[in-house]
Amino acid sequence: MKNLKDKKILMIICGGIAAYKSLETIRILKKSGCEIKTILTKSSKEFVTPLSIASLSKGKVYDDLFSIENESEMDHIALSRWADVILVEPATANTISKLAKGSSEDLASTVILASNKPIFLVPAMNVRMWEHPSTKENLKILKEFSYKIIGPEIGEMACGEYGEGKMSEPIDIYKRICNFLSNKTKNKKIKALVTAGPTNEYIDPVRYITNKSSGKQGYEIAKSLFNRGFDTTLISGPTNIEITEHIKLIQVETAEEMFKATQQNLPTDVAIFAAAVSDFKVKKKHKKKIPKQESLVIDLEKNIDILNYVSNHNSMRPKLVIGFAAETSNLDKNAISKLKNKNCDWMVANDVSKKNIGFESDYNEVTIHYKNTPNKKEKLSLKKKSEISEEIVDRIVNQIN
Numbered sequence: 001m002k003n004l005k006d007k008k009i010l011m012i013i014c015g016g017i018a019a020y021k022s023l024e025t026i027r028i029l030k031k032s033g034c035e036i037k038t039i040l041t042k043s044s045k046e047f048v049t050p051l052s053i054a055s056l057s058k059g060k061v062y063d064d065l066f067s068i069e070n071e072s073e074m075d076h077i078a079l080s081r082w083a084d085v086i087l088v089e090p091a092t093a094n095t096i097s098k099l100a101k102g103s104s105e106d107l108a109s110t111v112i113l114a115s116n117k118p119i120f121l122v123p124a125m126n127v128r129m130w131e132h133p134s135t136k137e138n139l140k141i142l143k144e145f146s147y148k149i150i151g152p153e154i155g156e157m158a159c160g161e162y163g164e165g166k167m168s169e170p171i172d173i174y175k176r177i178c179n180f181l182s183n184k185t186k187n188k189k190i191k192a193l194v195t196a197g198p199t200n201e202y203i204d205p206v207r208y209i210t211n212k213s214s215g216k217q218g219y220e221i222a223k224s225l226f227n228r229g230f231d232t233t234l235i236s237g238p239t240n241i242e243i244t245e246h247i248k249l250i251q252v253e254t255a256e257e258m259f260k261a262t263q264q265n266l267p268t269d270v271a272i273f274a275a276a277v278s279d280f281k282v283k284k285k286h287k288k289k290i291p292k293q294e295s296l297v298i299d300l301e302k303n304i305d306i307l308n309y310v311s312n313h314n315s316m317r318p319k320l321v322i323g324f325a326a327e328t329s330n331l332d333k334n335a336i337s338k339l340k341n342k343n344c345d346w347m348v349a350n351d352v353s354k355k356n357i358g359f360e361s362d363y364n365e366v367t368i369h370y371k372n373t374p375n376k377k378e379k380l381s382l383k384k385k386s387e388i389s390e391e392i393v394d395r396i397v398n399q400i401n
Contacts, residue, residue: 003178005033010083012108013053015043017158018090018124018167022048025089025170026056032174035059037079039108041095062107080115085177088112090124090167093135099147100138118180122150122173127163146244148227149386150176179394180227190400192230193268193318194222195275195306197237199255203298204286211276212352212359213326215239218274220389222247228393230270235261237275255281255303262306266316270396273307273344274324276359311343320399322346322392328353332377335369345371348392357382364388368395 009029013022029036036057040050050061062079080086088095088108095108099121104110112119121142129135130152139149151168196218200208219241222234226247233248235258243249250265252258255277262271280300290296307323321344325335328351335349350357350366357364365382380391 003032004029004181007034007181008082008084009034009036009177010039010079010086010111011036011057012039012041012086012088012112013044013048014041014088014090014092014095014108015046016090016092016124017047019044019047021167021170022089023052023056025087025173026053028170028174029177030057032178037062037082039063039079039111041106041108064107077114080111080117083115083117084181086112086115086117086119087122087173087177088120089122089173091121092123093125093129093132096121096123096135096138096142100141118146118148120148120150120173120177120180122168123152123165124167125152125165126157126159127161127165130163130165144242148176148180176390179390179397190230190270191268192222192225192232192270192272193235193262193265194218194225194232194272195235195237195258195262195277196222197239198276199237199258199278200253201255201278201281201303202285203282204288204290206289209278209280209282210238211278213237213276214359215241215275216359216362217324217364217385217389218272219243220386221272221274221392224386224389224393225270225272225396228397233265233268235265235275237277255306259304259306259309262310266310266313266318268318270320270322270400271310271318272322272324272392272396273310274348275306276326277306278303305342307344308342320345320396322348322396325349326352326359332367332369335367336374339369339371343371361385366392368392 013019037059038053038057038061040063054061098109104113150173152164153166153168154164155166156162157166197215198211198213200210202208215236222232226232235250238253250261252261281303283299283301311321323342323344325338325347327334331349331351335347339347347369348366350364352358362384363382364385366380368378370376380388
C-alpha cells in the first residue's frame with residue numbers, strides 16, 4: 001500500500017467523539033507512504049493527545065496560532081502551502097459553521113482560509129445536528145467553495161441515537177483521497193460525457209409531459225468524474241441542482257435538444273446516460289394554450305433513443321458507453337434486455353418504486369450488468385448517491401486505464 005508515496009497531507013483534527021478514529025486514519029495514510037503534519041484544535045485535545053498523534057504520524061503537531069516558535073516561521077501560511085491535500089477529520093458542526101462564515105480565529109481555520117489546496121471535510125455529528133437547516137446551508141456554501149465532503153454514514157452513534165451523521169470509516173476516507181490524488185493527473189486528457197435529469201415534451205406553451213427524475217445521480221457522477229481529473233461535460237434536463245463552474249454544463253429541455261447536444265459533444269472517451277429521457281413526444285405541439293375541455297386526445301410519437309444512437313455509432317462510438325435503467329419491476333430482466341438491445345457496455349439498474357432510493361432521494365442502490373460478461377452482475381448496496389457515483393467511477397477508471 002504505497003499509493004500515496006511522497007504525498008503531503010495536512011490533517012486537522014476537531015473536537016468530537018469521532019476524533020479517536022483519526023488515529024486509525026493516520027496509521028493507514030502513513031502506511032500508504034505519505035507525509036503527515038497535524039493541527040489539533042483546542043477541543044480536540046479533550047479526545048486525543050498530541051503525543052499519540054505525533055507517535056503515529058512521525059510528524060510535527062501544531063495547535064497554537066500565537067506560538068512564538070511556530071509563528072516565527074509564519075506557520076499558518078507555510079502549512080497551507082506545504083500540503084497537497086488538507087483533511088479535516090472529524091468536521092464538527094461548529095467547524096463547518098466557522099468555515100462557511102470565513103472565520104479565522106484559530107490556527108486550523110486560518111490555515112484553511114489561507115489555502116488554495118483541495119480540502120476534504122469528514123462530517124461527524126448527531127443526526128439532529130446534521131439535519132438542521134443551518135448545517136445544510138453551511139455545507140451548501142462550502143460545496144460552492146469547492147470543499148469536498150466525505151460522508152457521513154447512517155448508523156448508531158456514541159450518543160445512542162441512530163441515523164445519518166456517523167463519521168465515514170478511515171479506510172473509506174483513505175480511498176477517497178487516494179483516488180483523488182492518484183487519478184487527477186492520469187485522467188486529465190480523458191473526455192467524459194454525462195446526461196442527467198428529465199426532459200419536458202410540450203403539449204402547448206403551458207403544458208408538457210415529463211417524469212420525476214431529479215438528476216441527482218447524474219450530477220454526482222459528473223462531479224466524481226471531474227474530481228478524478230476527467231474533462232467532463234454534463235448535459236442536463238431541467239433541475240434545481242448547482243454544479244461547479246469547472247464542469248462544462250449544457251442545459252436543455254426536450255429530448256431533441258438533449259440529442260443535438262450529445263451529437264455536438266462527440267467524440268468522447270466515456271459516455272454515461274443517466275438522464276430519464278421521455279420515450280415519446282407530442283406529434284403536433286399546439287402553438288396556443290388548449291382551452292379547458294371535457295376530454296383531450298394527444299397523439300404521441302417516439303423520441304430518438306439517444307443511448308441506442310451513440311452505442312451504435314460507427315465512427316464516433318465512445319470506448320465505454322453506460323446506460324441507466326430506472327425500473328419498477330423485473331429489474332434484472334429489463335436491464336439485461338436493454339443492455340442487449342441498445343448495445344451499450346454497461347447497464348446500471350435501480351428500482352425507483354422504492355421510496356428510499358427513488359428519484360428525489362439522496363440515496364440509491366444499483367445493480368451493474370456488463371455486456372462482455374453476461375453472467376456477471378454487481379450490486380452496489382444502499383448508499384448516498386455521491387458514494388454510488390464514486391464506486392461507479394472507480395470501475396470506469398479501472399476499465400479505461
